[in-house]
Amino acid sequence: MKRKAATMQDIARQVGVSVNAVSLALKDRPGVSDDTRQRVREIAQKIGYKAKKTPPPETPQTRKSICVLLRHRFFRDFRFYGRILLGIEETAKQAGYDVQISSFGGEEVPASVQEGRVSGLIVLGTIDDKFLARLREYGVPLVLADHQSSVYALNCVVSDNFFGAYGMAMHLFRKGYTRIGFFGDPNYTPSTRDRYFGVLKAIQDHVCPGDMNAALAYLTRFSTRGMIEKYVVEQNVARIFELYEDIPETPEALICSNDELAILLMQVLQKHDIAVPGDVAVAGFDDIETGSMVTPTLTTVHVRKKLMGQRAVECLLRRLDDPDAPPEKHIMSVTLVERESV
Known part of the structure; x- marks a missing residue:
């Protein structure tokens, strides 16, 4: 036999x-x-293992390659993720690596990862820890960009979302605003959660003890908007305005979870003759290009998007050189951009 x-x-x-x-x-x-x-x-x-004949060095199977995984829903947001991808592609090319971009909606592992045809993997944006566990089974060196796992100690590059939101809230306090809300869903991503807690910390540090309970209750009521990110994806400004109208007391200022939501909110407020910033100030987060083109221009927090992509590739290359090195976590500094909406 x-x-x-x-x-x-x-x-x-x-x-x-x-x-x-x-x-x-x-x-x-x-x-x-x-x-x-x-x-x-x-x-x-x-x-007695005998390797199969491999293709010549210039074929896709042997070329140095990095796979970038991005959720389907994030492809609509190329004003943000497109800049990170640009940083990834430029830095990878300089190091002699090709870049493959794969989208996912559920838990589909790209064939290139399953078949060992990539040198490393960068996951861009939010990923479920269950799916992350599946990816890790393939043993491909991995870096998370604009996301960090609460379960696994992995290489990651993220923005300082907490400090950025904290700084924005303190900026609003310095300008005389007292009734400040966070317009978004803190449970949507780790980034929005950190932004929410940054605003919360600013209130705790700024508001006097006698007003603390009222200020925290106000913030909490405005921040449980479980469907709002869905409406942003759908560009459903009518539902966004309904959530705004549900606020029991008119806020003096709202810090939105991201620029896209802030821009949609400003558009619908103006449609209903609510002046920004005359009646309510609106601030965003991310500093996408559109924020400087709308009227009024959007006060926001600048995220170093392209540099984040560059750092993700550099982190991955170090992992490839030293697979046993401890995981790295890079927190990118952010800056406040003051414009006309506040």
């Missing part, structure tokens, strides 16, 4: 690593430790 040929799966089982890690080790590519590489080669020789 003819003996079944040894496979990479056989090696992976004996070494206790992923098939992708075996592939990287046998091809002498970065992404695995020297100890793992040596162990894979020893087992391959022991069980």
Whole structure:
């Protein structure tokens, strides 16, 4: 009876690593430790593994490549994520890497990741920890950009969302506003959560103890807008205005979870003859280009989007050079941009 040929799966089982890690080790590519590489080669020789003929060096299968994963819903927001992608592509190209961009809606792992045809992976934006666990099973070096996991200690590059929102709220207090709300869903992403808590901390630091309970209650009532991000995706300004009208007391100023929401809110307020900033001040977060083109121009927090993409690639390249290094967390500084809406 003819003996079944040894496979990479056989090696992976004996070494206790992923098939992708075996592939990287046998091809002498970065992404695995020297100890793992040596162990894979020893087992391959022991069980008589024979590698299949590989394509020439210039084919897609062997070219150095980085896969960027981005949720379907974020593709509509290229005014923000497009700038991060630009930083990723430019820095990767300078290092000799191609960039593949794959979108996901559920838990579909790109074929290039499953088949070990990428050197590393950058997840751009929010990702569910359950899906993140699936991706990690393939052993591909991974960096999160504009997101951090609450479960796994992973390389990540994020903006200082907490400090940015804190600074915006303190700016509003200095300008004389006292009734300040956060217009958004704190549970939508880790970024919006941090922005909410930044506003909360500013209130705790600024408001006198006698007014604290009222100020915190006011903020909380305005911040439980579970559907608002859905309406932003749908560009449903009517529903956004309904959520604004639900506020029991007219706010003096609203800090929105992002610029896109702030711009939609300003448009619908003006449509209903509510002046910005005369009747209510509106601030955003992200500093997308549109914010400087609307009337009034939007006061916001500048996020260093392109630099975030550059840092994500640099972090990934270090991970490829040293797979056993401890995870890195990079927090990008932000700056307040004062315009006309406040």
